[in-house]
Amino acid sequence: MQCRSMASESATASQALNPKLERSHPPKSMTMYKKPFAQRKQYLFSEYEGQFVSSPAVVVVQHHNLNGSEQLDYRRELKVNAQGARLMIVRSKMIKAVLRNTRFTNLGSLFSGPTAIVYWEAAERDGFDSMLAVKQAMDLTKKQKRVVLMGAKYGDTLLNPAMMKEFVGLPHIDQLRAQVLGVIQSPAQQLTSVLQRIPQRLVGVLEQRANGDGEAKAK
Template identity: 25%
Template structure:
């Protein structure tokens, strides 16, 4: 289906805006997927703070070049759906990898993380990374562990001093009671 020049310009602008707001893009082949399957995928991607578009390859190349991003020419052929990570890239990668495992019609072919091209295997590796919130929790746990050790050591030392002073006080009290 041929589209006119104005529509092409609109699509390029739409792709450019999505690229500017994305931390990563993932390219997938979706041949043979039903409308129902595509809609279910779209909902899961939206939940992961992403967006998926069936993109025109030539127009996506133009938008990538206008954003000074290297277009992955070898990946942009055939039926391509582009997923834009508007949030965390790893979260969207997890959704795509999980969906590709359950639906053999969806194939991850690669992507871009910033300006770095990704292979399909690298997208799968990205999907195994913890989310930013999980990483923050792990870092806080690591930072808190030494502090707890210091508090325990100081509290243990103070406890020993208090026990020694208490023993001396009891000894003095018992000596005074014997003298009386």
């Protein structure tokens, strides 16, 4: 009884703390037998949902016969070399229920077989770079022989494996900003140069016109 009470309190606390995904229809709250879902399932549902709301990105991976030692090493690599990334082994059926009727519904098809998610907590801390963190996590995952990248969500954008490869090739955000600024500034400089030349041209035209009028009168 005490264990059930603790599980109930844990599930209630998790539901209170974790934010909710926007849905076109509310999630089911009862089983097909008209009974409330078990406290453990309620806890997992709330936990999974919270990661998709609060984490700046979620990378979906499929793991094949990853033993305890390999899983521990993978977790450590992610945490140390991907800006505190976490690995969570998930229940595919449960996470599909979490994503159903949300903007991430299509991501549910990636959860087949033994799957896990890579996510980030406390992303608002100073110095955190979400784009770099995802790239680092992807690079680390590619080195794992028994782990396969399935897809990801970055912000509100869904990425398939092909898009993830392109994502890795994108320049850093600071470089992108510099490129955009260069595109904006370049035409502006050209426009300024043109505007500066207009008065000179206008003066030249007026002088020519004046000279022409003077010559005509002299004749």
